[in-house]
Amino acid sequence: MKKISIAIDGPAAAGKSTIAKMVAKKLNYTYIDTGAMYRCVAYATLKQGLAFEDEKAVSDLLKNMQIEMKPEGTIYLNGEDVTSSIRQNEVSMGASIVSKYQAVREFLVEKQREMAQGGGVILDGRDIGTVVLKDAELKIYQIASIECRALRRHKENLERGMASDLEAIKKEIAMRDEQDMNRQISPLKKADDAIEIDTSEMSLEEVVSRVMELVESKI
């Protein structure tokens, strides 16, 4: 069967990575979480005690940055397992700041394209259909209402045993969406040829079925 490339973009907590992982498993494709890579840059910035706003210092960090993403989902940054630490709120906000910088985007986009070579991949992020994989055979723009997205993230935090405040999450993701949609380089937007799926009223299984239908129409 033909192996295609699938791009899933959309705002924070729309369910992109959950769906991408489920679809990748069904198709035996490689899943690439590009948000985790921006999170690694933010985490490294914090760890070095640098300010996210210091573009020069953040850009300089890239020279010594080794990001490794294992097929089972573990993420290493310069040999350290950062899989859970990059999910902290502070890192989410930081990722949204450092992702504005040209040097950061160029560095990560190049890596993402290398990893996606050959097809049989699903990448999720903000600029996959518009920049990273402009020629992807299938592009999905996955959205859900802000209330729904905040509630999902809140439930997820509680399930992981993390402290969580619904109103604070709502504010954080709204702020991140605003930043991501209005930055100069590669802002979050629906690619002209992307298919929009509003998952607000859909179960995970319904979203997966919809994506699988679209995949089947392409292969």
Ligand code: CDP
């Ligand atoms: O990757 P992204 O930030 O877009 O979202 P996620 O981390 O995959 O999903 C956020 C949460 O929403 C997860 O706990 C999902 O199980 C849940 N969820 C969903 O993604 N889609 C639904 N239709 C229902 C719930």
Ligand code: CDP
């Ligand atoms: O899981 P969630 O949707 O909350 O965030 P994420 O996908 O892990 O991305 C974290 C941040 O990285 C986003 O708010 C964006 O600022 C940035 N990002 C980006 O600019 N481009 C991508 N392809 C992926 C993430």
